[in-house]
Amino acid sequence: MRGKLPRRFYERPAVVVARDLLGMTLVRKSGQELLRGRLVEVEAYRGETDPGSHAYRGPTPRTAVMFGTPGHLYVYFTYGMHYCVNVVTDETGVAGAVLLRALEPLLGIERMRMRRGNRPITELCNGPGKLCQALDIGREQNGLDLQGGEVWIEDDGYEAVEVGASARIGLSQGRELPLRFFLVGSPYLSRRKPSTPVNHQP
DNA sequence: GCTAGGATGCTCT
């Protein structure tokens, strides 16, 4: 399954989609600008059954897209200054999502650096807020369809060698669940040493 | 290398 991921890729439980997204390429097109980065760290959020999810207490105006059609972006604003981007998963009406936490920059690195303040390549996209800043993703991209031509995700044939799992980061609820997934050994992670590693898979 | 603290405004109670 090469090329742009089809809608059915996202029509599965968030945990499954999260794992499968590792190693895929996120593409951002804005005018003449084309940016690419490999997904090296994600977190699954299981909606109404997950105390760590924004959707835990049912739909609100803010979380409406999470309950909508899979394969769209859920972008939210937090801490008064940062955006975070998720892809919507599960079937329509079920609020699964996968938070994109870190990328390995592949293309458009100088553009990312301009937005991120001339930092080393490992610090351009190593966190959910940084990734959004580097790729210029914000409010306007909330609800965007990943089947369109502005933001999408591709399978370029890269094989994830070793996937690690750990507790999610930054939560006060639902911390015990091992729903953060990452490429072991990648220098582009938001945390080099996961606080509580849970398992590994070849 | 590390930790502590502050920035800043939206969302829901």
Added chain:
DNA sequence: GAGCATCCTAGCC
């Protein structure tokens, strides 16, 4: 009014 799926800097090893 409280809390927040974060980031950066200063200060100190």
